[in-house]
Amino acid sequence: MYSYTIQGIYKVPAEVAGKELERIREKYGTLEAEKVVEESKDDSSVLHSIFEWDDKKAADSWRVNQAKALIRSIVVTVEREEIKCKVRAFVSVANAPGEKASYVPINDASNNEYAKRYLMDCAKHDMECFTSKYRTLSELGEIISQMKLFLD
Numbered sequence: 001m002y003s004y005t006i007q008g009i010y011k012v013p014a015e016v017a018g019k020e021l022e023r024i025r026e027k028y029g030t031l032e033a034e035k036v037v038e039e040s041k042d043d044s045s046v047l048h049s050i051f052e053w054d055d056k057k058a059a060d061s062w063r064v065n066q067a068k069a070l071i072r073s074i075v076v077t078v079e080r081e082e083i084k085c086k087v088r089a090f091v092s093v094a095n096a097p098g099e100k101a102s103y104v105p106i107n108d109a110s111n112n113e114y115a116k117r118y119l120m121d122c123a124k125h126d127m128e129c130f131t132s133k134y135r136t137l138s139e140l141g142e143i144i145s146q147m148k149l150f151l152d
Contacts (some may be wrong), residue, residue, distance in 0.1 A: 005129075011049045020046050071103050078106070093118045127151055 002018030004010060010017065024039050025031040040047040052058045075086040090103040093115040109115040127147045134140050 012046060016046050017050070076106065091119060124151060 002014040004014045020039075021031060021036065024035055027039075028035050036047065037051065039045060040051055041053075042048065052061055071090050072088060074089040076089045077084055077086050087106055089106060091106050091109050092101050092103050093109050093112075094101045095104065095109075095112050095115050097114065104115065109119055128151065131144045131147050131151075135144055
């Protein structure tokens with residue numbers, strides 16, 4: 001049974017979308033985003049409503065996605081306990097309940113209790129996703145065990 005990681009974004013039920021993706025994979029032997037778009041162009045396709053077909057809106061949306069990718073690609077070096085590492089310079093957080101999330105410098109987010117709590121929740125979610133995705137790889141067993149200890 002299929003479900004979405006985030007509910008309410010798509011107009012198509014996850015089970016329907018998942019089965020259509022299976023069909024496309026079987027048809028082409030692989031599942032590639034370009035093939036999904038191609039197969040969804042027809043109005044009768046079950047995935048058609050997921051995509052923006054107005055070229056002007058799609059182009060604007062693409063540029064917004066490019067800007068987000070740019071923002072996410074900028075890193076800074078931070079030093080904690082004599083260990084230097086590169087982290088995103090800007091993170092998307094809300095600074096207060098009910099406030100819309102926006103990109104803020106990582107240091108600002110780290111110094112705001114609400115934003116910091118949000119980042120911790122995101123980190124926990126990422127750990128859950130990582131452990132779920134890679135739990136069958138024995139080489140990552142120790143890392144996954146440590147993540148599970150932290151999560152519990």
